[in-house]
Amino acid sequence: MDAGYVGNKFTWTRHLHGRVTLQERLNRLLHNMEMVEYFPNLRVATLTIVYSDHNSILINTNWDIPGEKEKRPFRFEASWLTHEDFNKIFSTTWDKKKYSLVEAVEETKQAIID
Structure with missing residues (x-):
């Protein structure tokens, strides 16, 4: 399963003549039900591009989920x-x-x- 993301949807951007011509989600985390059981608060955050055409992703296994579980x-x-x-x-x-x-x-x- 894809773990999803928080932040920018795209992790790769092609620039041509200073313009964005294509964006894709290439970097992602895949996990299974066992990993969900071990890390129920796992979240993947897309970080800001610094020097590359790729956004890095940050995997946080202890993300606080806002709101009560019953309200989701x-x-x-x-x-x-x-x-x-x-x-x-x-x-x-x-x-x-x-x-x-x-x-x-x-x-x-x-x-x-x-």
Whole structure:
């Protein structure tokens, strides 16, 4: 998975005759679910260009996440599908008797998060 970034989206810039002609995100950090478990606050910051046409990236494993975790919106991670217990957790929670689809989704979300 791509760890994302904070700051400038692009890490490489082509200049031609003093003008920016192309920008790309070449430098990035890839990580897996095990790394996310070890470093839940991991963030990648794109640093400012000094002399090169490449921006350096800074990997911070202890970044403070602003706001409370409960206030952040839930986002499903496709990588959860690869976890060996995902199908069991999902089907057990989803198959319980529910009064509405909203309730089923909410309870399943909580089971996945926990």
